[in-house]
């Protein structure tokens with residue numbers, strides 16, 4: 001399955017000057033919403049991800065996704081694995097579990113994102129699940145930005161990766177492109193201003 005082609009065909013592989021949710025800047029951005037607007041492609045990607053997770057014999061009863069970006073991927077993965085699907089969301093900047101969603105003691109979870117960059121939001125979701133008595137058995141994403149090491153990859157995680165290294169991380173593809181601290185960003189230095197993806201029709 002050629003994930004890069006799927007993103008390019010959906011005009012979801014954007015080039016410009018982007019402010020990422022981590023606060024860092026990048027020349028490229030993966031707009032997964034543009035891929036997932038096609039439910040058939042969303043199902044195909046989730047089925048593929050589910051296959052790898054099943055082969056690794058991961059035990060889980062539920063999928064939890066950090067909103068907003070992770071919801072569609074998490075929901076599709078839950079469908080593909082026949083699991084329950086819930087999500088956490090940010091309230092005043094802090095990740096929270098709302099809407100009557102509950103976590104049973106010992107309940108096993110896969111934390112699912114659309115894209116894992118540093119894994120910060122996924123880690124915040126995982127903390128909520130464990131605080132409520134659940135257990136995180138895997139992390140999953142459609143694509144990995146190359147800072148964390150996905151399952152069965154020969155690459156090692158970079159220090160910037162926030163995912164724990166004792167829990168497997170499943171993704172369909174690595175997309176490695178540089179990210180910059182705002183004060184070191186070469187695109188900023190050339191005079192352009194970073195935009196938040198999705199804020200100006202992109």
Ligand code: ZN
Pocket residue numbers: 017025026182185186187188189193194
């Ligand atoms: Zn910049």
